[in-house]
Amino acid sequence: MNPPIRVVCGSCLRSVEIGSREGSAPGGGLCPFCGEPVDSESPGTVSRARMDEETARGGEASPSSWAGMWSRGSLGSLGRFQLRERLGDGGFGEVYLAFDPRLDRDVAIKVLKQANPTERVMERFFREARAAARLDHPNIVAVHDAGFDNGRCWVSFHLVSGRPLNWYRDHHRLDPPTAARILRELTDAVDHAHRQGVIHRDLKPSNVLIDDLGRPRLIDFGLSRRSDVESSLTRDGAIVGTPAYMSPEQAIGQSRLVDERSDVFSLGVMFFEMLCGQRPYPASGSGNYSEIATGRKSSAKSRAPSVRALNPAVPSALDRICQRAIAQDPADRYPSARALADDLDAWLFDHRKATRPRGRALAMVAAGLLACLVLGTGLHAAYSRGDRRPTTKAEDGGGTGPAAIKALLEASSPSDEVPTAAGPAPPAKPKAAIPSARFVGSTHSGKFHLPTCSSVTQITDGNLIAIESPEDAAARNLKPCGICKPLSSNRGKKS
Known part of the structure; x- marks a missing residue:
């Protein structure tokens, strides 16, 4: 067959x-x-x-x-x-x-x-x-x-339906928060690989796909190395990686020194490029690794370049994060991808918190306007129901309608109040209630006033008392009002 x-x-x-x-x-x-x-x-x-x-x-x-x-x-x-x-x-x-x-x-x-x-x-x-x-x-x-x-x-x-990060970077506006978010998600993926004992060793924009939802997706572990397995596939002196993004220890062929911090360096270079459009350490296009290694070793003590020197719009905190990630000495870098992700998390949290009050203020204004609208609608409905109440013959011209009762109550003393079906009558005016009193006191507030004081209208009938003299007020433990000053007015009248 x-x-x-x-x-x-x-x-x-x-x-x-x-x-x-x-x-x-x-x-x-x-x-x-x-x-x-x-x-x-x-x-x-x-x-x-x-x-x-x-x-x-x-x-x-x-x-x-x-x-x-x-x-x-x-x-x-x-x-x-x-x-x-x-x-x-x-x-x-x-x-x-x-x-x-x-x-x-x-x-x-x-x-x-x-x-x-x-x-x-x-x-x-x-x-x-x-x-x-x-x-x-x-x-x-x-x-x-x-x-x-x-x-x-x-x-x-x-x-994955998407485009490489280098294409996405050239065709989309990457502001600092967006770049920080992309790198934070990518750093979390690298940290996951490190915790599984896998070091990528070839992190670069072409090995990162940005999918249709804007999420970075890490690909191509062809040069990866398992830290828990001894392998003879890569010997010291062998240079693996992409020159523009490889760490200094990779550039000089020290494969035994390549660890998590080497991937952190590559992440930092990509972050630098996303923030300002240039690489921090331009590599030779000819692929001469010895020149790259020599150039980097000669400037090993120099400070990492600043993103803000090329793009002042980058926040200083992100600049410090980037500088630490691309430090040429591994001891000066983040010790792990998780440490880099934690700093990015903290910055993104502070950024969201700083931009939140503006949205909260707009929400509060909208809520206030809505509450006013609801209250106004309710009041309008209540008054409309009162206006539509059918009138009686007494209300039109009789002597016992609500208008006549209201006028009678205003001219009478509190003891003459008459309850009506239309509701309780408004409180009587103090001067009509106690026409001969020189002062008016309040047992609730513990003060006494001139009868013309505006505060008198707020005293309820049960708390209203007539005061003949300041001595009478002192005997009742009443203090003079701070608004109408009854004692100074009394002295003025005596003089």
């Missing part, structure tokens, strides 16, 4: 196995999904025989010929994956948009360029999959699967 050959139908782009029965031609057959003829040698497909032939012929020296077959129409298949679009190209591998028919979802698949790699190359390639598979964080792109098919190593990742 011939082994099955998996190809991609040129009509529906589904993965199809052909040639699984004895005597069936590998180049013919019908697609079980759409019923169209399937030709394993059509431009939209790549057969297993052709892949094996290309792998054997190309070897390590010609990765482009194998990838070149994928540039015509649909990009063919690798294992069970249907390759549909090329997303990126690196020095070690290429990334494609692919469809996984087994789980019915799109994925990002990274394929090693080198065909039939050696054991050491395979170990380095799959180290990324094993390192990323240990991590479970919303800001780290998850690994789905890894394998080896047709002489090619591959790793499939969760597909």
Whole structure:
């Protein structure tokens, strides 16, 4: 029996196995999904025989010929994956948009360029999959699967719809709070990796995707190292990383000294670039690592550059955070990504608290206006109900209506008050109540006043007493009013 050959139908782009029965031609057959003829040698497909032939012929020296077959129409298949679009190209591998028919979802698949790699190359390639598979964080792109098919190593990742941080930075306005928020989320992801024993060693904007919600997503752990595993893949003297973002200890090849603080340095460089659009330590474009290392070692005692010198709008607190992160001496940097995240958290909290009073004041004004509106509506409704009360004949002209009763009460003493159905009558005026009194006292407030004092109108009938003289007031333990000053007025009258 011939082994099955998996190809991609040129009509529906589904993965199809052909040639699984004895005597069936590998180049013919019908697609079980759409019923169209399937030709394993059509431009939209790549057969297993052709892949094996290309792998054997190309070897390590010609990765482009194998990838070149994928540039015509649909990009063919690798294992069970249907390759549909090329997303990126690196020095070690290429990334494609692919469809996984087994789980019915799109994925990002990274394929090693080198065909039939050696054991050491395979170990380095799959180290990324094993390192990323240990991590479970919303800001780290998850690994789905890894394998080896047709002489090619591959790793499939969760597909993120987004753009690299360097593109996002050039096309969006990143004010200091936004840059601090992005770096804080990214730092939290790096701290999670460190706590799982994974050091990234290649943090740079192209390895950070900003998704459709504006969240940073960390990718590419190809140069990562597990701190809990002794590895011979990277020896002292070997320089790994990207020159513009690598730490000084990485630049001089001291791989044994690379730890969490090296990733902190790379985070600081990205933060500096987000805040002012330039890097703090411009690296040589020629990739001469010795020049970079020499230049940095000669200025090891110099102070880290300031962001505010290039962008005065950056708050001084963020400038200090950035300077500490990009310190050239590891001892002067943050000891961990968590310490950097804590300082960013504190600044973001203070920033939100400083901008909160303005919104709170507007909310209080709106609440006050609403309360006034509700109160006014209630008062209007109450008075409207009173105005619509039906009038009686007595109210129109009789001598016993409310208006007549009100006039009678105003002219009478408190003892002459008459209760009515319309409610209690207003309090009688003190001068009408005690016409011959020289002073008026209040048992509640403990003071006495002239009858013309404005405070007298606020004294209730039960607390109102007539005072004939200051001596009478003293005998009742009443003190003179501070407004009308009854004693000074009394002396004036005597003189």
